[in-house]
Amino acid sequence: MKTMLQLTGCAFSLHRYPIQKNETLQAWDAADEYLIEQLEREELPANSRILILNDGFGALSCWAAMQGFRATTMSDSHLSQISITANLKQNNLSGVTLLSPLEDLPSDTDIVVMKLPKNNRLLVWQLQQIAHFAKAGIRVITGAKAKDIHTSTLKLFEKHLGATHTSLAKKKARLIFCLKEKQLAAMPAATTSFDVPDFKMTLQNHANVFSSESLDIAAYLMLKHIPADPEIKHIIDLGCGNGVLSIQAARLNPQAQITAVDESNMAVASAALNLQQHGIEASRTHCLVNNCLDGFTPDSADVVLCNPPFHQLSAVTDHIAWQMFCDAKRVLEPKGRIVVIGNRHLGYHAKLKRLFGNAQVIASNRKFVIVEAYK
Ligand SMILES: C[S@@+](CC[C@H](N)C(=O)[O-])C[C@H]1O[C@@H](n2cnc3c(N)ncnc32)[C@H](O)[C@@H]1O
Known part of the structure; x- marks a missing residue:
């Protein structure tokens, strides 16, 4: 099983925590790789504030820390949270703020990077949070297995945020590009x-x-x-x-x-x-x-x-x-x-x-x- 995530502009080690003796599952997937490659092509300004949602085991958070971006990462999963923290430490990386999923999103984000959650209710909640808290005009880039992105998924992005399109598939993963055009005046009940x-x-x-x-x-x-x-x-x-x-x-x-x-x-x-x-x-x-x-x-x-x-x-x-x-x-x-x-x-x-x-x-x-x- 590979534990070294190596792409053109970065290399770091990544594990699923807690470490299992005979772990067979890798700590990142093709959607993480596709997102990182896309973000590297974007050449974001130094000091950009990146909001990362649903990072599985820290691939996106480690990448953002390695670039020196100001990253905030939010995941509902305790195992994801301990993996993100441990993988950052393991790679001597810092500067990433971990938010609880019960907190408000920061309002000064320049770009949102997201792994598509399995659960549509969580997706809608997070899109509403972005619509309510984030600045107008920011971009939201989401990665997922191609088979998990349906027309209905794209409609949710359009309904809650704004114009949406997708990338071509690569290693069975795809990206969703969305522009935040809409503003939600008040969050619904949690x-x-x-x-x-x-x-x-x-x-x-x-x-x-x-x-x-x-x-x-x-x-x-x-x-x-x-x-x-x-x-x-x-x-x-x-x-x-x-x-x-x-x-x-x-x-x-x-x-x-x-x-x-x-x-x-x-x-x-x-x-x-x-x-x-x-x-x-x-x-x-x-x-x-x-x-x-x-x-x-x-x-x-x-x-x-x-x-x-x-x-x-x-x-x-x-x-x-x-x-x-x-x-x-x-x-x-x-x-x-x-x-x-x-x-x-x-x-x-x-x-x-x-x-x-x-x-x-x-x-x-x-x-x-x-x-x-x-x-
Ligand atoms: C099938 S649901 C059962 C929920 C509830 N007890 C019920 O009967 O409706 C399994 C639960 O286990 C939780 N879970 C998954 N992995 C876990 C872990 N490593 N430690 C503690 N809970 C975990 C899930 O978040 C989920 O809420």
């Missing part, structure tokens, strides 16, 4: 909500939250099988999204502490808001942006609830689910249990059995199984 009447919930969702427009069907099944036991003292909702499982776990176990963990800043902000709006006392809850259970005290939880992801950014992978299961085993008390929901074909039952030495299917439907395993 969250949208939907109801879950069967469980008397109204869930608020920031733009990049998993299943932010309706309840995930796996989560709906899981809601009916959350353990309730007066002996349970601490429940972790691992990959909490909007916190739907945390709320139900807190209601069923009023004596328990609830820790909601996600690597998405927007997810954790949504979970914190939802727990509060559903009347769960703040003293019982802890909402945390984290990579799985890195840094958690061993033997400290009675139950881990998990509806694992099978993507990391655009890569389909089950290594995060596996890391979540291994972390849960370390963090669970002796006799503690993990409750996992997943698509049948993902084979979580066999994986948990291998790791815990036991695993029982406690519920299933045509598509999903819920598996419980004890430490």
